[in-house]
Amino acid sequence: MSNIPFAFASTQPNKTPKSSNPTASHLQAPPRFSSQDSSSASAVIHAPTSSDVSAPTDAAINHLPPVSSQHTAPLDSVIVCERVGVGEREREREMSGSFVLSNPISHKTLPFRPTSRLLPKPNRPTSSRFLHAPPPVPSKVSRLPGNVLVRTSIRDSDTKETSSSSSPLVGEDSAVFDIGEQKIVSWVYFSVVLGVVLFVLNVAWLDGSPSGLGLGKAFIDSVSGLSDSPEVVMLLLTLIFAVVHSGLASLRDSGEKVMGERAYRVLFAGTSLPLAVSTVVYFINHRYDGVQLWQLQGAPGVHQLVWFANFVSFFFLYPSTFNLLEVAAVDKPKMHLWETGIMRITRHPQMVGQVMWCLAHTLWIGNSVALAASVGLIGHHLFGAWNGDRRLAIRYGEAFEAVKSRTSTIPFAAIIEGRQKLPKDYYKEFLRLPYLSITALTLFAYFAHPLMQAGSFGLHW
Secondary structure (H helix, E strand, C coil): CCCCCCCCCECCCCCCCCCCCCCCCCECCCCCCCCCCCCCCCEEECCCCHHHCCCCCHHHHHCCCCCCHHHCCCCCEEEEEEECCCCHHHHHHHHHCCEEECCCCCCCCCCCCCCCCCCCCCCCCCCCCCCCCCCCCCEEEEEECCCEEEEEEECHHHHHHHHHCCCCCCCECCCCCCHHHCCHHHHHHHHHHHHHHHHHHHHHHHCCCCCCCCHHHHHHHHHHCCCCCHHHHHHHHHHHHHHHHHHHHHCHHHHHHHHCHHHHHHHHHHHHHHHHHHHHHHHHHHCCCCCECCCCCCCCCHHHHHHHHHHHHHHHCCHHHHCHHHHCCCCCCCCCCECCHHHHCCCCHHHHHHHHHHHHHHHHHCEHHHHHHHHHHHHHHHHHHHHHHHHHHHHHCHHHHHHHHCCCCCCCHHHHHCCCCCCCCHHHHCCCHHHHHHHHHHHHHHHCHHHHHHHHHCCCC
């Protein structure tokens, strides 16, 4: 018999031992395990006294029912077996007579005849590197034949390894793009939808010629008529966009029940997009109006700092932005609970990225219009962070609370506090196609600034 950690428990004996203790029982032979050398094996046996124990006979061993491999214990486990159905007082008397065998039990101590009926040879690796306790649960309770309760507990070494690893994910893996799962027809639909949206936006909102509706200019003129101050107009445009955008987001659950997910997404995007375009165009055309508060564009290192802050800010886009098929309602839109990637750094990356963008542009431009735009946008995203948590808590309940407990609003706060454990290969969560695309688009937007400014000036808003 190999020196493997195991334990025994009382079963109904074949013969009553000569003892005054009515709870005395025979020890059954242990199940056999794969041949391994474990010199540190130990077993805890609950029995009345050592004098009440008699060695099992060969006949008793042969009549033992076969034990399935699911009850085998890893080498690094200690199995503690207790008799089931013993009263509390009898249990206390049994515990007082318990004894511990600190040395491996061999055939010299409890002889028995090897037999294949006890346990078939397990079909698994026998190397100690692969014999680990089940990782999902640190404690497993199962019942063997003969009214025996077996509790397997993981040793300190395994517990330490499990606790050092990151907790299982509750939310979704963000920025995942598997080319093999993409359908060509879906992206054809996306291209068609995108073309239709841009065409309608141009005709209905941007084109001020007789062939277009030019609703965008009428909207800007109506808001500008409320005040001669560009700062006030900038704040009003931002406020209108924030109310519509966050308001429709808050009504999403009830709206989707009435209209359906795709129809509500069309309403949401079709209303928010023109307002966002109007706010951006007005900012570009009036960014150097107002009162100049400081001038740091010629200071050493300021241009490089502003460029770097703007570049990094686009990596803080909310991961749902990458689901282009859902954004265009080609796929059914969903409210996702993300947990990996940028979400490990901050639970509200869109807010953090917007703050970085606003601070960088305000530092570079340095006037009252840029400051007003930054105040409005930052205020809107702070409200969006609170509102987003509220909506996710309603939708996901305890799952969101679990994600919230190991993430933070302030970047890196959960990591510093030890609530977020970054994987060793964390960088791989950014080596994905969406982030590579963001890198290319951000560089393109930087060099395309003159084109963006020319297009905005052409609207005369």
